[in-house]
Amino acid sequence: MTVVDTEATISYDDVLASFDPVMGLEVHVELGTNTKMFCGCATEFGAEPNTQVCPVCLGLPGALPVVNETAVESAIRIGLALNCEIAEWCRFARKNYFYPDMPKNFQTSQYDEPIAFNGFLDVELDDGTTYRVEIERAHMEEDTGKSLHVGGSTGRIHGATHSLVDYNRAGIPLIEIVTKPMLGAGERAPEVARAYVATLRDLLKALDVSDVKMEQGSMRCDVNLSLMPKGSTTLGTRTETKNVNSLRSVERAVRYEMCRHGAVLQAGGSILQETRHWHEDTGATTSGRPKSDADDYRYFPEPDLVPVAPSRETVESLRATLPEPPAQRRKRLQSDWGFSDLEMRDVLNAGLVDLIGETVDAGATPAGARKWWSGEIARRANAEGATDVASYAAERSITPAHVVELEGLVKAGRLNDSMARQAWEGVLDGEGTPTAVADARGLELVQDDGALEAAVDKVIEANADVAQKVRDGKVQAAGALIGQVMKEMKGQADAGKAREIILAKLTS
Amino acid sequence: MASTLPTCHKGQRTVGPRQGLPRIPPRLARMAELSRDDVAHLAGLARIDLSDAELDKMVGELGVILESVATVQQSPIEGVEPMSHPMPLVNVTRPDVVRPSLGAEAALAGAPEADQQRFSVPRILDED
Numbered sequence: 001m002t003v004v005d006t007e008a009t010i011s012y013d014d015v016l017a018s019f020d021p022v023m024g025l026e027v028h029v030e031l032g033t034n035t036k037m038f039c040g041c042a043t044e045f046g047a048e049p050n051t052q053v054c055p056v057c058l059g060l061p062g063a064l065p066v067v068n069e070t071a072v073e074s075a076i077r078i079g080l081a082l083n084c085e086i087a088e089w090c091r092f093a094r095k096n097y098f099y100p101d102m103p104k105n106f107q108t109s110q111y112d113e114p115i116a117f118n119g120f121l122d123v124e125l126d127d128g129t130t131y132r133v134e135i136e137r138a139h140m141e142e143d144t145g146k147s148l149h150v151g152g153s154t155g156r157i158h159g160a161t162h163s164l165v166d167y168n169r170a171g172i173p174l175i176e177i178v179t180k181p182m183l184g185a186g187e188r189a190p191e192v193a194r195a196y197v198a199t200l201r202d203l204l205k206a207l208d209v210s211d212v213k214m215e216q217g218s219m220r221c222d223v224n225l226s227l228m229p230k231g232s233t234t235l236g237t238r239t240e241t242k243n244v245n246s247l248r249s250v251e252r253a254v255r256y257e258m259c260r261h262g263a264v265l266q267a268g269g270s271i272l273q274e275t276r277h278w279h280e281d282t283g284a285t286t287s288g289r290p291k292s293d294a295d296d297y298r299y300f301p302e303p304d305l306v307p308v309a310p311s312r313e314t315v316e317s318l319r320a321t322l323p324e325p326p327a328q329r330r331k332r333l334q335s336d337w338g339f340s341d342l343e344m345r346d347v348l349n350a351g352l353v354d355l356i357g358e359t360v361d362a363g364a365t366p367a368g369a370r371k372w373w374s375g376e377i378a379r380r381a382n383a384e385g386a387t388d389v390a391s392y393a394a395e396r397s398i399t400p401a402h403v404v405e406l407e408g409l410v411k412a413g414r415l416n417d418s419m420a421r422q423a424w425e426g427v428l429d430g431e432g433t434p435t436a437v438a439d440a441r442g443l444e445l446v447q448d449d450g451a452l453e454a455a456v457d458k459v460i461e462a463n464a465d466v467a468q469k470v471r472d473g474k475v476q477a478a479g480a481l482i483g484q485v486m487k488e489m490k491g492q493a494d495a496g497k498a499r500e501i502i503l504a505k506l507t508s
Numbered sequence: 509m510a511s512t513l514p515t516c517h518k519g520q521r522t523v524g525p526r527q528g529l530p531r532i533p534p535r536l537a538r539m540a541e542l543s544r545d546d547v548a549h550l551a552g553l554a555r556i557d558l559s560d561a562e563l564d565k566m567v568g569e570l571g572v573i574l575e576s577v578a579t580v581q582q583s584p585i586e587g588v589e590p591m592s593h594p595m596p597l598v599n600v601t602r603p604d605v606v607r608p609s610l611g612a613e614a615a616l617a618g619a620p621e622a623d624q625q626r627f628s629v630p631r632i633l634d635e636d
């Protein structure tokens with residue numbers, strides 16, 4: 001018997017030469033409800049340990065859970081946004097397991113009767129093509145508590161002597177969204193996985209059902225992966241890599257598992273069905289525990305909760321609350337605003353779409369809104385190490401109205417471009433509104449044409465050779481003169497007007 | 509958001525066929541012989557440490573219990589929907605309004621051990 005190294009990898013190209021990847025993604029989303037799924041405990045992130053717990057979420061004897069109405073509505077809206085059918089009648093089930101993160105010794109979940117099923121989500125890839133991800137189901141369940149492993153040196157379980165558990169998170173509503181096997185992505189499997197999670201995140205954000213912060217764990221992804229020999233239609237054995245919690249990691253985890261599966265299969269070994277741990281630092285996975293059979297969870301209908309049976313009227317009224325799908329909205333805004341593909345992509349990547357939208361609504365031009373948000377303001381945010389321009393601006397009370405006001409000052413001829421930048425500097429330093437900063441810093445274009453004309457005359461006299469070129473028809477040479485005039489005016493002149501006067505004097 | 513789900517409609521029908529999904533076949537459709545491995549496996553899931561002698565004893569005792577319970581399988585259930593709840597109710601919900609929690613002190617009062625305002629439990633082996 002040959003021994004196969006189950007932790008070796010082969011190159012990505014070698015995997016693709018012999019195998020087709022099949023993925024399945026399970027995404028858990030914590031809903032942004034005020035209270036937990038089955039009790040009235042608050043769901044504040046970062047609260048003191050065990051301050052948001054009660055007999056229901058601690059599983060004390062005699063406690064009776066009652067379903068959170070808003071959580072059910074959110075679940076239905078998510079299902080509808082994913083083009084799912086909504087169950088006419090469904091139940092909760094107990095998923096039984098003994099682990100200290102669930103004080104009840106079971107997790108209340110849904111099993112064979114999910115609230116939403118048979119949907120799809122179209123995912124746009126970088127090259128503009130679309131991959132349709134089929135959705136198997138979206139079901140309601142509850143989150144678990146958080147364990148802290150102590151006594152060891154690393155905070156991980158190995159070497160720990162005991163675990164300290166905080167049940168604030170136990171019982172927070174979760175929606176688990178499960179895809180059908182994703183086939184045919186080939187070499188683009190990692191990109192498709194990432195794009196799916198990103199698209200789903202945008203959709204959930206637009207639905208306003210969750211803050212979908214992967215870094216805080218309010219959106220978590222498990223990556224199932226298997227390989228099929230090329231030409232085969234039989235699914236291979238899959239592994240499930242747990243808690244892959246950033247978009248980049250989703251992409252890397254798919255790629256890594258493809259390369260690992262490929263190595264095992266090519267060496268004649270077989271894949272063990274197991275969970276795998278993802279390691280952000282090394283970009284690798286390690287073996288976890290063997291995957292439990294669904295039977296081992298001994299699911300049965302939750303006797304303490306009655307069925308959820310949303311009427312068709314309820315479903316339709318919730319459907320009416322769905323926002324415009326983010327991809328469609330992006331296309332509409334790009335065309336309304338007249339942005340190029342590149343400009344739109346930059347604005348999207350910088351997370352500025354909503355701010356620009358609000359700024360345009362408040363009266364700015366799209367070009368102006370884009371220019372200042374992705375220019376001065378974003379630059380300053382980046383320089384100060386802020387990752388998110390919107391929250392940087394919010395912290396400093398910078399609003400769309402400021403952008404509108406500043407653009408108004410430029411349009412009215414009071415500020416030129418470089419003065420506008422100085423005005424932003426003041427606004428971002430907390431010196432007040434653009435007008436207040438312009439007043440305080442004495443930013444004002446000289447409106448006195450006499451002073452400007454005098455400056456032009458002085459510059460023409462001092463640069464007779466350049467002036468002659470302009471007279472001879474080399475209009476672009478006027479640029480050098482304009483620069484001199486602006487210098488003469490200490491920047492406080494309208495460059496356009498200076499150009500007008502220079503050309504009038506030299507070419508008429 | 510205004511409530512759009514009806515709450516606690518008494519007398520509303522509770523039976524409804526499940527749509528679209530393949531039915532997961534009920535387990536233990538036929539009561540199989542309980543093996544020693546089955547009992548060991550169940551004990552593992554329940555995290556109960558059984559000695560060899562206890563295992564042998566449990567195989568016999570559980571077998572008798574299963575056999576007794578198996579008589580319900582002789583009931584004529586043709587056309588009868590499985591029941592999970594004795595009351596004919598659906599859509600019992602509550603509004604998403606925060607209610608007071610216990611407070612950490614009361615919550616931890618029943619804990620055998622607490623540390624750093626958390627429940628202290630023995631470490632769990634082989635899992636992370």
Ligand SMILES: [Zn+2]
Nearest residue numbers: 039041054057
């Ligand atoms: Zn609670």
